[in-house]
Amino acid sequence: MKPIGYRMQEEGINRFFGSLESRIMELMWASEGWMHVKQLRDQLQEEHNYSVNTLMTVLNRLGEKGIIEKQAGGRGRNKQAQFRAAVSKDVFINQQTRSVTEGLIKDFGEVIVSHMIDVMEEVDPELLRKVQQKLQDAIKRKDHEIEK
Incomplete structure (x- = not known):
């Protein structure tokens, strides 16, 4: 995995990610498996009401950076992408x-x-x-x- 940006003014994992990216990655690392975007949205709902489109945009960016993996599941109208962390938090x-x-x-x-x-x-x-x-x-x- 190539190096990503480093934000000196932030703390912890936020030095590498924006706030929503950080929260998504913490959830992914905690799940240790594949997650649907709607599962992420449901878990994030307590903090903020993010749309599926917003989450998909962030997930796609994390995928482009090589931080998460994506796979398609289901067929036709039931087709949904699933995501997981490419590597453990450690x-x-x-x-x-x-x-x-x-x-x-x-x-x-x-x-x-x-x-x-x-x-x-x-x-x-x-x-x-x-x-x-x-x-x-x-x-x-x-x-x-x-x-x-």
């Missing part, structure tokens, strides 16, 4: 945050690494220990590759 977040991290490191290298460490120290000191262990493991792997 896989999606892993792919997208890796892409953002790679871009930041490629473009800003040492500066971004320094900022990341500073922020980790402020937000979660335990994370520094995990980073230290990961760095030591990476150095050992590189040293082992050089020895070969």
Whole structure:
């Protein structure tokens, strides 16, 4: 899956999606299966009265981005599209945050690494220990590759 936009001013999954896209994806990830647009509309009805056309537009955009999969079901007048998440939420977040991290490191290298460490120290000191262990493991792997 290719990287999608990243919204710095948002929080959580909304950094990658608009508000309706986020809500749809949360429902899809929670369902872990195929869903009809009307099922989505019924679940979203509590929050907002979205039309089927509005939801189909958003679903088609998510499909174009490769975030959801679509399949046609039924025949004739009963034909309905079904949708599901292309990957789990964990896989999606892993792919997208890796892409953002790679871009930041490629473009800003040492500066971004320094900022990341500073922020980790402020937000979660335990994370520094995990980073230290990961760095030591990476150095050992590189040293082992050089020895070969």
